[in-house]
Amino acid sequence: MPNHILAKHISAYVGKEVTLKGWVYNIRKSGKIWFLIFRDGTEFIQCVVLKDQVPDGVFELKSTLTQESSLAVSGIVQEAPRQEAGYEILVNNIEIYHISEEYPIALKEHGVEFLLDKRHLWLRSRGPYAILKIRAELEQACRDFFNERDFTLVDSPMFTPNAAEGSTTLFETQYFDRKAYLTQSGQLYSEAAIMAHNRTYCFGPCFRAEKSKTRRHLTEFWMIEPEMAFYDIHDDMDLAEEFVEYLVQRALNKCRRELQILERDISKLESVKRPFPRITYDEALKILHKKGLELSWGEDLGAPHESAISEDFDRPVMIWRWPAASKAFYMKRDPEDERYVLGVDMIAPEGHGEIIGGSQREEDIKVLLERIEKEQLPKEDFEWFLDLRRFGSVPHSGFGLGLERTVGWICGTHHIRECIPWPRTMVRLKP
């Protein structure tokens, strides 16, 4: 066992001597006392250095220590209710590992492009630190939610022979002597997996060559996709809202400190309780019309439309029953009106946009074949998928939740690129 503790466990050591190992976040000096704001990747702690309590050499470190120097700090833990962390350290000794060169990210405002170029260092700053901690907790929550509910994790492949979500955003790659595509969604494979496991989910990166520079699109993002046999669209929506409520609750229960660092308005998250409002696409058009945002029937909602609709609700809203033309070939036609499909989008509050896309799937091979022909999709590539409708076809449904969009909403982050450790967009492939 190492002889140091992690800063996050400091509350268990009040009145005792501990050693912490980490980095200098900041230094404040005033005469016979100086303060080291220390971070070790689990908490930010103020360490108090008093001239008459430490050897001279240690006190003089105030003029040699630089931001991001690495060190071991030993001292007594004290309660400090006025400190964010609630505790501080009265320092006895400091040992240096490395004196950092002048750190490019000073503790002041920098342009976001500069920070993204320095992402390998920016990860250490408070905001990115808190967001990625929350992301990690939510990833775990995604797995827990489905594992606790009889779902089996069945991973889907990253290399695929064809498109799942429209050919305009496909990334093509050389695959020996032919072409392959990076996966846009694991759904089609999950539809096969549920015939073996009943309820499944896949969770991994998806790739879409998004040519638009919005604050909601990455070219590489993570999606969790549950798929359920014998679920109709209403069961699908019930599960989606239960899942999203669970994720928000997890953040509220486990990530208070990180949400505090991000200055997130917690009350906005506390109101995220089931049931979520459900409106049809046609009702959404009416709301938009009242707000003076015209959209012709059949068109997909854009970001301004999604924001306008979310304004009316204090929790996510589900828009379902979409015009068939605006949605993918695999969505089930509404038996009551063929012009519609049983698809659903969930829109996050506060203008964070769509976080979930889902649907009941078409289980009738005849209808599916018609749609494949109409959309001029290569039928040979879908033969295996059509087999699922030949051998014990069942009604089934599923959805995909975008991890970064969800993290962005829960954290209150303006741009989705801050919600993934190494963002990839049309204009960014480095570092």
Ligand code: ATP
């Ligand atoms: P949008 O209309 O916003 O591009 P979409 O309809 O293409 O979304 P789906 O195909 O339904 O999205 O994908 C399911 C979910 O995956 C979305 O609700 C969203 O949360 C996420 N998602 C889709 N594309 C991206 C992207 N380029 N970057 C980040 N997340 C995405």
Ligand code: MG
């Ligand atoms: Mg899209």
